[in-house]
Amino acid sequence: MQPHIVFEGWRVTFAFRRVIAGLSIAAFLLLITTASNLAIAQERKPAATATNSAGNATSARGKYIVTEVAKCGNCHTPRTQNGQLDYSRWLAGGPVPYLPAQPGQDWPLLCPRIGGLPPANDAQMITLLTTGIWTTGKPLRSPMPEFHMTRADAEAVLAYLKSITSGRGPTQ
Numbered sequence: 625m626q627p628h629i630v631f632e633g634w635r636v637t638f639a640f641r642r643v644i645a646g647l648s649i650a651a652f653l654l655l656i657t658t659a660s661n662l663a664i665a666q667e668r669k670p671a672a673t674a675t676n677s678a679g680n681a682t683s684a685r686g687k688y689i690v691t692e693v694a695k696c697g698n699c700h701t702p703r704t705q706n707g708q709l710d711y712s713r714w715l716a717g718g719p720v721p722y723l724p725a726q727p728g729q730d731w732p733l734l735c736p737r738i739g740g741l742p743p744a745n746d747a748q749m750i751t752l753l754t755t756g757i758w759t760t761g762k763p764l765r766s767p768m769p770e771f772h773m774t775r776a777d778a779e780a781v782l783a784y785l786k787s788i789t790s791g792r793g794p795t796q
């Protein structure tokens with residue numbers, strides 16, 4: 625009896641080992657497949673990220689120019705009753721906050737909305753920001769500055785202006 629049991633036991637162990645071996649191979653194949661899929665996903669990811677980060681970088685530079693350098697918001701954003709910029713209506717247009725030094729000047733009353741859908745097409749917006757010339761073929765009235773930005777900066781500003789949705793502040 626004893627040798628027979630040992631033999632049976634050995635057979636069971638052997639069969640069990642085969643199952644384990646089979647499972648190991650299956651697991652290994654699964655690992656390889658998953659790993660190669662991951663590798664493909666990793667390869668694709670940088671390309672998509674690069675496009676996004678290039679777009680984001682352009683818009684981020686535009687935001688910097690608009691909020692920190694050219695200060696478009698000081699004029700093109702309406703103010704609250706206590707005179708602070710109303711960030712809930714960022715670049716949504718508002719009354720000109722300055723008076724002319726010399727009376728009788730052709731002084732505009734409104735700073736139009738410039739956030740969101742631009743008031744002119746891309747080429748016209750770029751021309752305004754790089755040359756100071758508006759769609760009329762002339763500069764806009766003071767106090768709108770005549771900007772002479774580089775084309776890259778103008779494109780960045782335009783990208784940022786387009787990215788603005790109603791109710792979004794400059795820090796969002």
Ligand code: HEC
Binds near residue numbers: 771
């Ligand atoms: C000192 C105030 C001031 C600043 C700063 C300013 N603007 Fe203006 N902007 C004006 C005024 C005022 C007008 C209206 C001019 C007119 O009616 O002739 C205007 C007009 C415009 C227009 C024409 C819009 C339309 O629908 O007619 C655009 C576009 C514009 N500004 C973009 C900008 C951008 C972009 C910046 C920042 C890079 C900026 N402005 C900074 C005061 C300003």
